[in-house]
Amino acid sequence: MAQVPQTFFDALAVRTWCSLALEALGRAREEIDAINVYPVADGDTGTNLYLTVESAVAAVEAVFAAYDDGKGTPSLADAARAMAHGALIGARGNSGTILSQLLRGMVQVLAADRGTPHTDGAGLRLALRRAADSAREAVAHPVEGTVLSVATAAADAAERTNGDCGAVARAAHEGARAALEATPRQLAVLERAGVVDAGGRGLVAVLAALVETFTGESPGAVLGARARAAHARVDVEECADDVLEEGGPAFEVIYLLEAEDTAVARLRTRLDALGDSLVVVGGDGLWNVHVHVDDAGAAVEAGVEAGRPYRIRITHFAVGDVHTRGGAERPVRERAQRAVVAVVPGEGLAGLYTEAGATTVLARPGEPPASGELVEAVRRAHAREIVLLPNDADLRHTAAAAAEQARAEGIRVALIPTRSAVQGIAALAVHEPGRRFDEDVVSMTSAAGATRYAEVTVAERQSWTMAGICQAGDVLGLVDGDVVVIGADVTAAAETVLDRMLSAGGELVTLVLGDDAPEAIADHLEARVRESYLAVDTVVYRGGRQGTLLLIGVE
Structure with missing residues (x-):
């Protein structure tokens, strides 16, 4: 269904933009994954950006749902803050974390006056400038030829434009496209691979959605010889070997952190000494921390000293079927036959479920997981057969969408409609991986239903x-x-x-x-x-x- 163009940047425009950006990243996800060679060639930038925006969409929709009973519509400030908060708690990878800070920077302008129902082209120009500046401030060592360069070019082009939101958005998109084409000349690893920066490519898609929000027209696809190389799968293994030979860290560590500003300043200094690709975004007591390190434990311990880290994700950079580091090769673990993936409402239960062999997704109060998080957990479980326990009646549609996506990837998934974590405990208690899949699912379903x-x-x-x-x-x-x-x-x-x-x-x-x-x-x-x-x-x-x-x- 065609979108109705928005004249001003108001709450409805925020909602429309988020929805269109998610669709755009969904279409471009595989292409962006394919050109992901910097800072690590792990082929997931498109997926990470998609999951980040999916979380933003969920947060914005939750705000609008609160007004469905005839209370009107949310304010620009409320919708914009929800977008930024959703992106912050759902940010994935280096580029997703930076994107969340770009959105937060925009919100610092859009939500500055809570009584303002909308802003115009001048307000959008200021928001894009603050976005680019705040993203650079969040990165410990900014590198040109990345999404930061693209964001800066978008803000520069917007500032040279007079007009309404549509004109400003179009100028920002065109400036970003031109900067994206220049990224291989700025970063040698992109030049060698013959591609543009993956994070920058994702930002161009997000800005194209902004243009469509205000004009009703979708800008053309990214063109040019280097951009067309995106449609051919990059030799990720060769690029990753280059990075590892240069001494790149072995782990990516990401976590949300509840901490005071002063503690976060000390944390930045400590993490900067431990590794690279350090990005710390957020504020008002909640932060998203991303860093590449050799000592993942030390990175987490630094977070514990600063405040309260949670939703901790540690990824070992892998190439093909082996982990490579310093010339050593270790086979990746074999795919298990069966695993259980469960949503749990607290850290204590997460430990209990993990001890029982389940892969867990933590659901904090007011922050239900998105379908992308469940799909990511299914992939992390690394099994041919998955039993999915949502443990919340409100997550049934989210879990069903995740199950369908996992099935499309060739994974056999059974969704048991558990409505509480105690039903999940009962199901997990009778789980027997050695049984036939159907028999195991029936037994677990019966135990949950009897609780x-x-x-x-x-x-x-x-x-x-x-x-x-x-x-x-x-x-x-x-x-x-x-x-x-x-x-x-x-x-x-x-x-x-x-x-x-x-x-x-x-x-x-x-x-x-x-x-x-x-x-x-x-x-x-x-x-x-x-x-x-x-x-x-x-x-x-x-x-x-x-x-x-x-x-x-x-x-």
């Missing part, structure tokens, strides 16, 4: 529930997703919920405690089960920061 689930949480705002009207701060007890108890005491509400669940029978109670749960609640509930329900066992786990005070499962 009733509940949670105890605190209401964030006044709302109507099946148990009546609750106020912000009330303790809520939910069984199978419906509120059944509204109270003031966490332990009392948990006991009421547990009694209601066990009234229908049960053999095993699973309690998963969040960090904010009362200290004595587990002992109290265990005693309650022991005294009132004969032959019912209780098991307790620490879930960490899981968004709810308590999860309960009854099998």
Whole structure:
């Protein structure tokens, strides 16, 4: 369906731009992956950019969904901040991290005045300049011939243009295209491979989507002899060997970090001494850290000293079927026959699932994973057969989309519609990799379905529930997703919920405690089960920061 051109840069334009940018990167993803030779020829820049923008889209859509009940539309500031936050928490790889900072730089201008419903061409010019400048500031050692050069050229071209948002966007896109064509003359590795910079190519696609947002017209494809080389698969192995022979680090380390500005300044200095390709983006207490190092553990430890790192991803740079470093070759691990991929709501449960052999995707409160994260986890599991546990009713469509994409890549995927982490625990408990795939899936599905689930949480705002009207701060007890108890005491509400669940029978109670749960609640509930329900066992786990005070499962 054709997009309606936007006259001004408002919340709807942010939404449209994100959607068009995701479509553009989806079309160009394989092409961009194919020309990815710098800073490491790991062939994933297009995929990383796509996943970064997918996260931005999800965040913007969540803001608009909050207004679906007739409240109007979000402000430009709200939509722009959501876009930048989504890109920050979902940023992948070097280029994705830089793109997230480009968007954050734009938002510093677009959201400067929360009362302004929209901005014009002059505002867009300022936003593009701030984007380019902030991205350079975030990179420890900026290199010309990369996405930074393309972003700077786009901002320069925009500043030379007078007119509305459409005219500014078109000028920025044309300036970026010209700069992209020049990247091989600036960076020797691109010249040798006969390609343009992959990150810059992705930014041109994103700017083309900006043009379409304001004009309704999509600029032509990137042309030129060097750009056409993108359609031929680059000899990634040869380029990677060049990088490794020059002493490139062995690992890529990425994590989100909750930390103060002063601690992050010290972290930059320490990571800069450990490796290269250092990019630290973000602000307001939340940062995305990206670095290439030989000592991945030291990079993570530096984050621990600075604050609280999470969503830690460590990738060993591999070439073909061997890891190469210093002349040594180690075979890549064989693809397993079967693996389990599960979404988990807290670090404690992530550890539990990992110990049980599952590959986990961490879902923080208010930050559900995108389908791309689930696909990435499926690939990381490195198995021919995958059992996918979303562990959240709201993730069923996201998980289904991820399963379809993985199947398109030749992986056999079974999606078990678990609606809570306790159902996932029950499914994982009966998982037997040596069984026939269908039999294993049936057994796990049966175990999950036989587990009733509940949670105890605190209401964030006044709302109507099946148990009546609750106020912000009330303790809520939910069984199978419906509120059944509204109270003031966490332990009392948990006991009421547990009694209601066990009234229908049960053999095993699973309690998963969040960090904010009362200290004595587990002992109290265990005693309650022991005294009132004969032959019912209780098991307790620490879930960490899981968004709810308590999860309960009854099998």
